[in-house]
Amino acid sequence: MTTPPPTSTPPSASTRADRIAALGYDYAAQPREAVASCNLCGRTRFVVLSHQDRYGYAVEAHACETCGLVFLNPRMTAAAYGRFYDGVYRPLVSAFHGRLIDAVTIQDEQRAYAVERAALLAPYVAPGAKRLLDIGGSTGVVAEHFARAFGLEGTIIDPAPPELAQARALGLETITGLAEEHDFGDRRFDVVALCQTIDHLLDITAVLRRVREVLVPGGLFFVDIVDFRAAYLRNWSVEQAVKIDHPYYLTQETMRGYLRHVGFEVLRTAYAADRLHVSYVCRPAPPAVGGTADAAGAEAMLREVRFVQNTPRPAAAPAER
């Protein structure tokens, strides 16, 4: 038996651009809407930061001049995002990374995520806590781990029925829908989690207000962000840090601004092991009076963006991950 001669590139090893093009997703044809005012501070003056996302789609990321909140503008409508998550999102992320990423393959990653975040939360969960609400909880891997670790009854609210079916199989209560629209009546929760979800929301303020409404007094809120600064610094590219899946790009400054604005006190902040996410353990507090804008933070970010856009990548920086 002879070894076959080396062949040309196998068909599976296409380039990233080819794989994305092969999906045939026409982003330019999707209905979009302009963002008229900043979701965090309400102001209307924005700086256009970039013109393309990591997939190559023509999309602008804007930053609010006043508070530094970064968001896509215009961005897809809620209906267009609904269709995007129902069949485009996972194949697009798979095409980008060149390997299959779906609701099944992400579960190992989610288990590791759940263990790391549960350790962060553990010192703060009250001994008598009973009920957990996981907003955007997907297949329930994280909620199931939190529920088991802390002896809580877990409930998930998520718009995707196929993922909720998996969550039910784990023994979790499921609600199909969006937290900002669902009527929780007089139900209250001891712990509310918003895991790897906030960057995907269309109205962060509305969701955070809802979280505060459904938390018991002294309840615990866990939220984490993809830190936009970490994303552009590791890629040394703003375009590579922007993706149509995320309407919002939070930083430590803007996330703290949101928490102050809606009325949360941060008990602990943690940089995740992946060096990309930042986690916050919070509890309700009186909302900040007056402005929530961090003008110095906004200015510093804009200067840093400009530096990254026009300075060669430092030699010691890791390759794109």
Ligand SMILES: [Zn+2]
């Ligand atoms: Zn703003």
